[in-house]
Amino acid sequence: MEPAKPQLNSLLAKLEEAGKRVTSQRIAVCEALLAHNGHPTAAEIWQHLQGQHPAMSQATVYNTLSALEELQLIRALDIVGENHTHYDLCVxxxxxxxxxxxxxxxxxxxxxxxxxxxxxxxxxxxxxxxxxxxxxxxxxxxxxxxx
Amino acid sequence: MEPAKPQLNSLLAKLEEAGKRVTSQRIAVCEALLAHNGHPTAAEIWQHLQGQHPAMSQATVYNTLSALEELQLIRALDIVGENHTHYDLCVxxxxxxxxxxxxxxxxxxxxxxxxxxxxxxxxxxxxxxxxxxxxxxxxxxxxxxxx
DNA sequence: CAGTTATTTATAATCATTCTAACATGATAT
DNA sequence: ATATCATGTTAGAATGATTATAAATAACTG
Missing domain, CATH: 3.30.1490.190 (Ferric-uptake regulator, C-terminal dimerisarion domain)
Known part of the structure; x- marks a missing residue:
């Protein structure tokens, strides 16, 4: 019924296919997206990464999410009453x-x-x-x- | 088929019913909403009013739109890729x-x-x-x- | 390795919206 | 009418998510 959640490898493979570099930061953002069982915001991803990747800048999170969105691997959700954009892993x-x-x-x-x-x-x-x-x-x- | 567009008088009547004052600014915002045949943003309303009501502040436009939204006379639309909130007159x-x-x-x-x-x-x-x-x-x- | 390009980073800038505090207005009660 | 009080308006400042900038770093190519 429920389509399977995307795998880390498939996300990274599609990034590479598109000519994007698979950096440690992008891997970390993808991992955080998959770890969040819901519809995370950029801020939530960044906070989640603070432990393992304390040097990660917010701009990198935003850039990575934009890249994934352009490749249609995730979808942005703008919700009335929420001031953060949420992202949906399920496309x-x-x-x-x-x-x-x-x-x-x-x-x-x-x-x-x-x-x-x-x-x-x-x-x-x-x-x-x-x-x-x-x-x-x-x-x-x-x-x-x-x- | 298409439900009739709301009338100025009915908007104002409902404001009054709710215990809100029917001020000249609120009338002007409602008129501008009705004049815009679409899904205007707060900025568009404010711009449209610059000619007739040059003293109108943006805060008043936002306040009036919030009041109308709370009374469910208009509906806010947050759209992916648009940085302004749009409003729908049709409820x-x-x-x-x-x-x-x-x-x-x-x-x-x-x-x-x-x-x-x-x-x-x-x-x-x-x-x-x-x-x-x-x-x-x-x-x-x-x-x-x-x- | 050297050269080129993409990416990351910290920081500053942007800009829609909200907050603040002073002032104005409309309703209400004397 | 007039005083009173709650409500609305205003200009300007503050907020805060996101984006832009420019320098530093890392990844690919030959």
Missing amino acids: HPHVNVVCTRCGTIADVHTDTLEALLGLVSARSSYQLAPQDGVIVYGLCPACSAKL | HPHVNVVCTRCGTIADVHTDTLEALLGLVSARSSYQLAPQDGVIVYGLCPACSAKL
């Missing part, structure tokens, strides 16, 4: 569900997404590939329980 | 389609939306009300023609 077609209360982001995988986007596409004459991103806002279970 | 359930190339935002009204949300809701156990917002990224007709 398979899926929906990101975001809680309007607490900001929690979840991934939803469904095989019918394509068909439904096809209908939206027909109404808008936009070309919608599901890997381009779908964000739905709502209430997460925890927050809706509190009401 | 009826609909999909915002965003071009990944040029950032153009379109509103799509479709009865398919409910089906999409029902599906996503079942898989995520999030409570999804369609007016909470749905954003789909893709290519607008103009950009896809250029490829």
